[in-house]
Amino acid sequence: MSFLQALVNGALAGAVLALPALGFNTVYAVLRFPNFAIASIATAGAYAGWIANVLWGWPAPPALLVAFVAAGAVGATTDALALRPLRLRGPLTAAIGSVALDLLLQNALRFGFGNDPRGYDLPVFRDWRLAGISIGPQEVEDAGLAFITMTALFLLLRFTRIGKTMRAVADNASLAESKGIDPARVAWIANGVGFGLAGIGGTLVALDTSLDPLTGFRVLLSIFAAAVVGGLGSIPGAIAGAFMIGIGEELSTLALAPTYRTAIGFLAILVVLSFRPRGLLGERAY
Amino acid sequence: MLLAAEGLVCGYGAADEILHGAALTVRSGEMVAIIGPNGAGKSTLLKAVAGMIRLKSGTIRLNGTAVERISARERARLGIAFVPQEANIFPSMTVSENLEMGGFLEPSATRRRVSALFERFPILAEKKRTTARTLSGGQRQVLAMAMALMVAPTLLLLDEPSAGLAPLAAGQLFSAIASIHREGTAIAMVEQNALAALALADRGLVLVDGRPVREGEARAMAADPEVRRLFLGQQDLPLAGGSAPGPTPHRSTAIATRPPDPSGPGPHPLI
Ligand SMILES: Nc1ncnc2c1ncn2[C@@H]1O[C@H](COP(=O)(O)OP(=O)(O)OP(=O)(O)O)[C@@H](O)[C@H]1O
Ligand SMILES: [Mg+2]
Numbered sequence: 001m002s003f004l005q006a007l008v009n010g011a012l013a014g015a016v017l018a019l020p021a022l023g024f025n026t027v028y029a030v031l032r033f034p035n036f037a038i039a040s041i042a043t044a045g046a047y048a049g050w051i052a053n054v055l056w057g058w059p060a061p062p063a064l065l066v067a068f069v070a071a072g073a074v075g076a077t078t079d080a081l082a083l084r085p086l087r088l089r090g091p092l093t094a095a096i097g098s099v100a101l102d103l104l105l106q107n108a109l110r111f112g113f114g115n116d117p118r119g120y121d122l123p124v125f126r127d128w129r130l131a132g133i134s135i136g137p138q139e140v141e142d143a144g145l146a147f148i149t150m151t152a153l154f155l156l157l158r159f160t161r162i163g164k165t166m167r168a169v170a171d172n173a174s175l176a177e178s179k180g181i182d183p184a185r186v187a188w189i190a191n192g193v194g195f196g197l198a199g200i201g202g203t204l205v206a207l208d209t210s211l212d213p214l215t216g217f218r219v220l221l222s223i224f225a226a227a228v229v230g231g232l233g234s235i236p237g238a239i240a241g242a243f244m245i246g247i248g249e250e251l252s253t254l255a256l257a258p259t260y261r262t263a264i265g266f267l268a269i270l271v272v273l274s275f276r277p278r279g280l281l282g283e284r285a286y
Numbered sequence: 287m288l289l290a291a292e293g294l295v296c297g298y299g300a301a302d303e304i305l306h307g308a309a310l311t312v313r314s315g316e317m318v319a320i321i322g323p324n325g326a327g328k329s330t331l332l333k334a335v336a337g338m339i340r341l342k343s344g345t346i347r348l349n350g351t352a353v354e355r356i357s358a359r360e361r362a363r364l365g366i367a368f369v370p371q372e373a374n375i376f377p378s379m380t381v382s383e384n385l386e387m388g389g390f391l392e393p394s395a396t397r398r399r400v401s402a403l404f405e406r407f408p409i410l411a412e413k414k415r416t417t418a419r420t421l422s423g424g425q426r427q428v429l430a431m432a433m434a435l436m437v438a439p440t441l442l443l444l445d446e447p448s449a450g451l452a453p454l455a456a457g458q459l460f461s462a463i464a465s466i467h468r469e470g471t472a473i474a475m476v477e478q479n480a481l482a483a484l485a486l487a488d489r490g491l492v493l494v495d496g497r498p499v500r501e502g503e504a505r506a507m508a509a510d511p512e513v514r515r516l517f518l519g520q521q522d523l524p525l526a527g528g529s530a531p532g533p534t535p536h537r538s539t540a541i542a543t544r545p546p547d548p549s550g551p552g553p554h555p556l557i
Pocket of ligand 2: 330
C-alpha cells in the first residue's frame with residue numbers, strides 16, 4: 001500500500017473516529033470524568049442503527065439518527081442511574097464505575113443479540129480509483145456524515161442557549177449554578193449529545209468493520225487516545241486527535257503488521273502524557 | 287429585613303469550622319461593607335449566603351423565607367446575585383457570552399441589559415468578542431460584576447470587587463457600585479480597602495476569625511478608633527516603620543474615589 005493511500009484511509013478513518021472522541025470529550029468537559037462505558041454505548045447505538053436499517057429497512061441517514069437517539073438515551077440514563085452517585089465520590093470512582101458499566105452493557109448486548117456478527121443492508125459500490133489510490137464510496141459517505149454531525153455539534157455549542165450553558169458548566173460548574181443553571185439538567189443533555197455522537201460513530205465503525213458486541217470496545221483505545229492527544233475535554237482537540245490517531249494507525253501498517261496498529265494509540269497516549277499532559281489543545285493539565 | 291443570616295457555622299471539611307456564629311443582615315436597598323483581616327472568613331460568609339457552601343448550623347432568611355436548605359441555583363432565582371472573589375467568569379467564553387450566561391434567569395432582558403452594561407462599562411463593549419480568559423485582571427472584575435447585573439438582583443453579594451484594580455479603575459468601579467446602590471439594589475460587599483468601602487456603605491460589619499466583632503453605621507465605624515487601629519495594624523504595618531503619626535504618603539494615592547470625611551478624630555489620613 002502506498003503512503004498516499006494510507007494517508008487517505010487514515011483521514012477517512014479519523015473522520016469517523018472523531019465522533020466518539022467528540023462524545024467522550026463532551027461528556028468529560030461537562031461531567032469531569034472519563035466515561036469508558038462509551039465503548040458499549042457506541043455498540044448499542046450501532047445495534048439500534050442495525051435495527052432501523054435491517055429490520056425496518058431504513059436508509060443510512062435516518063438509521064444514524066436512530067443510533068444517535070438510542071445511544072444518547074442509554075448513555076444519559078445509565079449515567080443518571082449508576083454513575084451519578086459515584087461522581088460525588090470523585091472522578092476516579094466514577095471512571096472505575098464506568099468500566100464496570102461498560103462490561104455490563106456489553107454483556108447485555110451479547111444477551112440480546114448474540115455473538116454472531118451482523119451486517120447492514122446497504123448497497124455495495126465498487127471502489128473509486130483516482131491517481132492510483134482506491135477510495136471506497138461507503139467510507140467517503142461515512143466521512144461526509146461524520147463531518148455534518150461535527151458541524152451540527154459546533155453550531156449547537158457556539159450559537160444555542162443550551163450549547164452555551166454546556167460550555168458554561170464545563171468552564172466553571174459552581175459559577176454556572178450560581179447563575180441559575182441546573183447542572184443536573186445540563187449533565188443529562190451533555191450525556192445525551194455526547195453518547196448520541198458515540199452512537200453515530202459506533203454505527204459508522206460497524207459499517208466499516210463488523211457489528212458484534214465488541215465493536216465499540218475494539219476502538220476504545222483509539223477513542224481514548226484521540227481524546228487524550230487532543231486534550232481531555234477539548235472539542236477541537238477531539239477532532240485533531242482523531243485525525244492524528246486515524247492517520248497514525250494507518251501509516252503504522254506500512255511498516256508493521258496490522259495487529260500492531262492498536263499500539264499507536266497507546267504510544268500516542270504515552271508520549272502526550274509525558275511531554276504535554278494537557279494534550280495538543282487542552283486547557284488544563286490533569 | 288431583606289437578608290437576615292444568623293448563627294452561621296460552617297467550614298470546608300468535615301472537621302474544620304471557619305465561621306463560628308457569623309451573622310449578616312441587610313435591609314432592602316441598603317449597602318453593607320464587610321471588612322476584616324485575611325482569612326477572617328469574609329468570602330466564606332458570602333459563599334454561605336449564596337449557597338455555595340453547606341451550613342452546619344444557622345439560619346438565613348431572605349425576605350422572611352428560610353433559604354439555608356435550598357441550592358445556590360434556587361437562591362439565584364430568589365434574587366441573590368453573587369460575584370465570587372475568584373473564578374468569577376467563564377474563561378473560555380467571550381465577554382458577550384459571559385454576560386448572556388449572567389442573565390440566564392432573565393433571558394428576555396438580555397439584549398437590553400447587555401447594551402446598558404456596554405454603555406456603563408465601555409471596556410466590555412470594546413472587548414465583547416474577546417475570550418474572557420485573555421482579559422486583564424481588572425477587566426475580569428468589571429465583567430464579573432456586569433454578569434451579576436444581567437439579572438435585576440434584590441441582593442448583590444460582591445467579594446472584593448476592587449481586587450487587583452489600578453487606583454483609577456478601582457475608583458470607577460466603586461462609583462459604578464455606588465450608582466447601582468443608589469438605584470435601589472441592596473449590596474453586601476467584602477473589601478480589603480476598608481475605608482473606601484465604609485465611605486460607600488450605609489453600614490459596616492467587622493469579621494474576625496469567623497465572628498462578627500463589630501457592626502454599625504458605616505460613617506461612625508470609619509471614625510471608630512478601634513476599627514482604625516485594627517485596619518492600620520493590618521494594612522500599614524509593613525510600611526509604618528515606627529510610631530510617628532502623620533500622613534503616610536504611600537497611601538494617599540491608593541484609591542481615587544469619594545474620600546471619607548471622618549468626623550471623629552483620627553491621627554492617620556488613610557486615603
Ligand atoms: N476552598 C477552601 N478549602 C479549604 N479551606 C478554605 C477554602 N477557602 C477558604 N478556606 C479557609 O477558610 C478560611 C477563611 O477563608 P476566607 O476565604 O473566607 O477568608 P477571607 O476573609 O475572605 O480572606 P481574604 O481577605 O484573604 O479574601 C481560611 O483560613 C482559609 O484557609
Ligand atoms: Mg476573601
